[in-house]
Amino acid sequence: MTFRTNLFAGAVALATSAIMATTSFADTVKVGFIGSLSSDTGLSTLRGAEIAIEELNAAGGVLGGKTIELVSADTGEDPTEGIKAYEYLAESEEVDFIISGSIDDVSLGWLPRMVEYQIPTLDTWTSYIGIIDNLVTDYDNYKPYFMNIASDEALATLYIDFGKDVLVDQMGWKSVVILQEDTAFGGAIHGLVAEALAPVAGIEVVDTIVYDVATVDFAPIFSNAQASGADFIYLISSVNSQVVSSQYVKLQVPMGMTGVNVAALGQEYWEDTGGAGGGISTLSPVPSVGFALDPVSQAFVDTYQAKYTSRPKFPHFNGFNAYHGLKQAFAAAEEAGGFNNTSWVDAMLGQDLVLKKDGEMWLRYAFWKPGEIEERTQRTYPHNARFDITAPYDDGAPSMVVIQWNEDGSAGVVYPDKFKTQDFGIPSWVKK
Amino acid sequence: MISKPLLRSLIIWAIFIIGMLLLPKIFALLGFSKGNLRTLIQACYLAIFAMSWDFISGRTGYISFGHPFLVGIGAYTTAILSYRFDVPVMYSIPIAVIVTMIGGTLFFLPALRIKGSYFALVTLAFMELMYQLVQVIRPDLTGGTRGISGIETLTRGAVNGYYLAVSLMLVIAFVLWAILKTRIGTALSAIAMNEESVKGSGLSTTKLKLFAFMVSACVAGIGGAFLAHYNGSIAPRALFDINFLFTIIVAALIGGSSTIIGPMIGAFFLTLLLEKLRPWLPGAERYFVYGGIALLLYMYQPKGLYAIFWQVVDRFRTRRGGQS
Amino acid sequence: MALLEVKNLSAFYGMAQSLHDVSFDVNEGEIVGIIGANGAGKSTLLDSIMGLTKTTGSILLDNEELTVANTAKIVSFGVGYAPERANLFPYMSVEDNLLVGAYTAREAIEQNLELVNTLFPVLKERRNQETSTQSGGERQMVSVGRALMTNPKVLLIDEPTIGLAPKVCNDIADALRKLNKETGLTILITEQNVNFALTLAEKLHVLETGHIRMSGTAEALAKDPKLNEAYFGH
């Protein structure tokens, strides 16, 4: 009896909510967040957006005094749930703009929905070049999409310079063994390293070891790496990177190791690895761990830390991307008179936020325009974050920086020189 | 001459089909948003997978833990053909279904020799193997870990998508129902009860099992292929995943195993439950509550919602009967 | 004095009733036989005493009601059981099989082991052999031995001779007789082999399709024309 009563009550509640959901108020603008509500990266984007929205609302609202309302939809980092989440935001909540903290395959999952609904969408986390390629090949359908983080392709260029300036000139390393996870990401980065880093920087690739992402025991893999006789290890890891890096530390592998290590991007890395992560260096989007901040970004961090006490205690780079990006999206909307037309895309493309530190250009939030060719890589990056990799970094932000975790738990930027806070080094157990 | 119970079933079917087809209109009248239809579309596909699972596992008692394997073959085949090789959808989907049926035969081989928990485990191994292979072998075709996005879609908009999905589901349900009304259906259920006795009665259990596996694989392949073209994207993590397996099995069981309507009820219940929890529990709590409800329901009534429905009806009937 | 009292016992498998109002007593120190054809309900009767079937009625051991207890409790009250199929643990050694029997009677292990070894010396020789590799007769001995290890007040034995050679049957009969004589253990035995039962038991009950049809001493029944007709006539 009670079971049925409850069922009935539940049904009524569901029906009411369904009706409520369709009632939207004309004096609000709805922003949807899509991403994982339980990951540090997802929460960084969500909180960056929340702070930006609070500030915009406090400053008198947007688009002639409307308040911004934020609705979030959890993907649980599952591609299918991502599709449902996007549908929910688009059709149940009818949002005007979507900000995303999704990972690669989740973004790829909902992209066909974005094409269908044509809702302006800003991705702050995934850096997959394949998504930008969609804009290259099918601009008309994909044009509401923006990605304000430099894509994979950009990082290789920075890495070639890092290899030449630091690994070869400073460390005197001449040969490398590549440790690559068996994923599409791993394959793509491997191609860049083997075809670009090696020939340009003059580093010989002695061996490439591809490993399965579910690998439990890395001891034999590191043994093989040591047996290859190379001067250092180049690690490419985006999935379960903590495992390979902590085993490198626990096994005290007597070789230097650098590379792309997604786990080491956030401040919680040290806590999560329980300290088994010293010496790990990785490429990181900016603003990275250990990256000196300009006053505007610092103010954002102060607000953030006053407001949130739970993880992540310090926003990841995508939190900054969400904060600045959301403000840019609304600035563009003011210019274009709203979100739902092509003029918003044009206005968004015109956004150019320059953040200065000590009078110097420090960070820049701007987008590549369609057809605009980046000199060094000789390709276009429509709607992707504009990065500058031509020396001497004077007309934009770097695409990425290289950071390194020290054995005392601190971390700093080691490359490029302008942003550098410490020197690149090898862990204490590695003999020079 | 149509018998009376058959006629009654047919009438219930007709009402059910008309009801499902009119749902968008009813929703429009009630002022519900299109988002509800989107949810129902996902529910329809889940119902198809649950019916496919139930056709093997609910009927013959061979519990499949690798159903995502079959769904994934269907989805990947049509996605690769249409996205990579520009094969028109009208060819790529049938090919995908045939390939899935071949996959179903692979599935079938171990079932010739092993039963029960062992069969469940080997199918789980099939799924895991596929998960690893898809990422390793020819990522240029499968898209590796990221999968494929931008697959040609068959329809646009929630209403069209709904009609496609619901028609697909209803046709499959009706065909499965019709198959089970024949002698084959009775024999299949007998396998679950006592395989030896079926052997004794002179029917070929091997042929019967093969038939059940082929039908199940065919349905999974159709569902997987159409879902790939509805979602427009596929990824290994979305298909060869233990959470997906969980959803399929639980949908069939929560609704009511070895019935046709049960898996459909279960799929709609689970999908709506998960989606309607979203406004209140946006984060991980949602999966916790959703899983918890599924577990309690299953523990309380392993025969599913369909059985609960009839219990309630019976109680109501006897009470009424007692009074009159 | 009655050690085991069975009163109005009926047993059910699902909807089917396989025992009907069976009543009899077993006195302390007696050997009582239940004879009947295949399917008469002999195994069901013993299973029912052990709490392995659904029953109505009452079973008292030393005035303790058994029908409310589960099988393990019934064993610990003092009922040992050697079932028809022996139900041994095939991949365990003879000794381990016996030791499992001592699960609820750990204080008496050595004494009971000694008893089993004197009754069935062959088991001592084969103590490390897995029972799956043993002959039928030896398995039957392990089964009886295991039941003895539970330290029973009454021993239930279900058709110990089934499928065994006459020589082995005699060995078992001798062992049981010796057991009864030397330790005074009460035994309830079922048999299809009437001759075997007649030579062993003092009192007999004839079970037919779940009913007790006849009861009496071995001597009396041996002369009874009805029994002769049923089991020895054609």
Place this chain on the structure above:
Amino acid sequence: MFQILIQGLLLSGLYALIAVGFTLIFSVGRVLNLAYGVSLMVGGYTFFYTAQVLEMPKLVGVLLAIVVGAVFGLLKYRLLVKPLKGDHVAIEISTLILAVVIQAGIILVFGDATKILHSIIDGVWQFGTVSITANNVAAALGSWVLILGLYAFIKKTHIGRAMQAVSMDQKGAAISGVEPDKVNAATWVISGALGAAAGVFFASYTQLSPSMWVAPLIIAVAIVIVGGIGSIIGTLIVAHIIGFMEIITTTLFAAELRGVFTMILIIAVLVIRPRGLFGREEL
């Protein structure tokens, strides 16, 4: 060769420990405990919380993990397995649902970030290109101790023999005075404790994450299928076959094919010899 030998032994020891708790339930209770991986996860997170968050001594962490694992095993038996009264399919399905629920619960409590455990024992030795950590040696030795202890327990104690008895003949066990219910409960408790201990070691090898229950479950399933139900020694041997196969594949062939061979082995064994290499259906 030395490298393969030593790394193979270390990994295989861990795998054996992972599998043995799963084998136990499968053999005695005849059910697949799909929430077995969750026991490992529960153990790992308990250790993490006590030793790394509360910074209590590591030994306390390990012991507490084992206790929590045992309690978790008992709860699973009392709340799920027993009410379902031996319906194998229902137990398998409900343990699967439970695993998914607990995964969500772990995300709720700890977040879904991957965590790395401290080495339980510090220290590392270098032999040429081979690094050996004290932690992994301890894990392998610990596995052996636990497995041999379990073996002795099963062969030499009353409750252990009762567990074998229940696995071979339920009726025979009951008429010997063994209560299958209590023995089953004990089996779930022991399996939970073993799983939790394995979880601490497994997590100290790899990582803690809310989805970490899947990998050890697959390892356990692989070992049990290939080894066959019921033989602890068989489990031990197959754990070494699979462990060494992984190390050899990784060292001499291609590291990315590590898992593929294991899956192919499972399918091949099940098709050719469904009982497994050492299986005889009993413990």
